[in-house]
Amino acid sequence: MSEMKLSCEAIRQVEEVCEKFNNDPGELIAILHECQSRLGYLPEPVQRIVANKLGIPASKVYGVVTFYSFFTMTPKGKYPISVCLGTACYVRGADKLLEEFKRVLGIEVGETTPDGKFSLDCLRCVGACGLAPVATIGEKVYGRLNPADIRKIVDEFASRE
């Protein structure tokens, strides 16, 4: 069951996005895109509102949300971490980087730390293969990473406000 409740403001935002696209079911992906960019993620209640506004079953919305890896149903951290698992990064030890991130943060891929600061994801290639292995934190790209660097980098972000 969806125990979480949306704030009135969040509900208003979702409805506004749907109306901006004339509640057109054909615009479902664009609507979800904008909802996620405003709210950070697409929890069940958001998907229900979208389904109601567009007059389609919630299962359809859920199908689309789970199909595209861009969409997420868990809130991302303040500093979302993405580890590149593309070929170049992978052969230069990205799997070990990922393991170290998991160990340091104490979360699995797709999860967010309880304090809401970090979330951990994987991606395929950010176009910086020359810097492999690569991870991004927020907008910042870190190249030629070594598992030994991870603790220091995470601590630096953790100490920010």
Next chain:
Amino acid sequence: MDKTIKLTIDRIPVCVAPGTTILDAAESVGIAIPTLCHIDLKGTCVKNNPASCRICVVEVEGRRNLAPSCATVCTEGMVVYTNSARVIRARKTIAELMLSDHPNDCLTCPKCSDCELQRLVMRFNIRQMPFTGGEQSTRKKEVTAAITRNMDKCILCRRCESVCNNVQSVGVLGAVRRGFDTTIAPTFDRMFKDTDCTYCGQCVAVCPTGALTERDNTDRLMDDLCDPNKIVIAQPAPAVRVALGEEFGMEPGSIVTGKMVTALKYLGFTKVFDTDFAADLTIMEEGAEILKRLKAFLAGDKDVKLPIMTSCCPAWVNFFEHNYPDLLDYPSSAKSPAQMFGAIAKTWWCEKRSINPKKVVVVSIMPCLAKKYECEREEFAPDGSPDVDYSISTRELARLIKRANIRFPELPDSEFDSPMGESTGAGAIFGATGGVMEAALRTVYEVYTGKELPKLEFTEVRGFEGIKEAVIDLNGFPLKVCVAHTLSNARILMDRLRKGELDYHVVEVMACPGGCIGGAGQPYHHGHIEILKARSAAIYREDEGKAIRLSHKNPDIIKLYEEYLGEPLGERSEQLLHTHYFNKQIK
């Protein structure tokens, strides 16, 4: 006028209307192209052709790749081969790839021998599995009151999704995730019970494999039949007796009422009564309710809830409780025939025979899966003991008969036991869409006008059209009635009702296509509409063959009211035969 399209299929010249698919064109000349994801119950809205399985591929001259015949439209001069070596080899490979992540526990699979994938494997002569290593055993498994779900066996044909969304408008099942993780799941990966699922079971009725099946109660029933301290009584529904024979190779539409009663007695039921009797009882109560609301309406009562809607179909009840909690006053408060039977069996019959109702096990034999859920509703279990203990489907009864090595087609006929075995033609037609309406009209007309009906048949409410209408002249009052089957048609009516635009006095709704004869507990139709039509015709033949065809003239019903109930809508009737509805909207 569009001209016809000429083409050849396997060297046979074929003429078809524009827009015809290669699959349908081939069928018109007797070529059965194998299919798997495709289903088309012609004349109803049950249809699925996403061309996702590719089993039906054919070779089209001049086309580089093979074409899915279910989704490729015929064009002028097309030369099609449905059986070239290339096609046959490709089909086999496609099926082999499907098997690569399909469990091969066919021996104990509930769908064994009725599985469409298994049939293809036999037809394509697949003797080994060249592609292995992909088997999943992590997908959801769930046993609900009515439906068993084992998604490891899903082949992603999307039939269930089509019926759940397009035919029933329930919108619970849909494909989630992608690639190898793709599965069909209820909304938000919840359990069925936490969704708007109505347990109509039409997903089960169309599932080609063992992914969606009924909850099997046959072992439970065998245990009860073995228990010398229990009195096990049967009540088979009207639609069971026109479909059960199919499981034993008999022609669709065979009426096997007498054989069914004999089989139930051989199986060890203490008494074999009839849900048709309770259908007559339903007409007494619902008919009285129709007349009561109608009279109030004619007397100028502005608050009277019209149209009154039938309430026999448990999936329809679930549907309006979930989707229209603001309109719960409209459906009749009459319980379904099966539940009325249970309530009367455990009171009147037990009192008459001085039997402790706690020893009695009432088993309903239903064309339906939602009935299994209905049995578990708390309001139907006064003092915690259910009026109907549990329900088995037509298919489950067939399995029990086979297990008991009874040669069904050769059985002699037997009569139902008395006193809850007598029924009329009105009770019999409950099994087809429009049947409850017709039965009610027969009684309402005679009671209201005090005249005998010149003709008992109300043919306007018969047949497979999604929404049917009729106007009946009641001593000058035009009674407007409407009959809908499938829940998407019910939704059309309910949305109009919500807007105040539904101008009928009585509405019948059945969740399954064709009514109970197309129920999810019936022998699998595998997409053949002729089977449903034959069952429907048999229902009306059964009616014609009955000496009494009006519910209020059933002698056992008259006796029941004289001895026990008093009158329809009387105090005891209200207590035993009526129910109330709940807001079950999912948050």
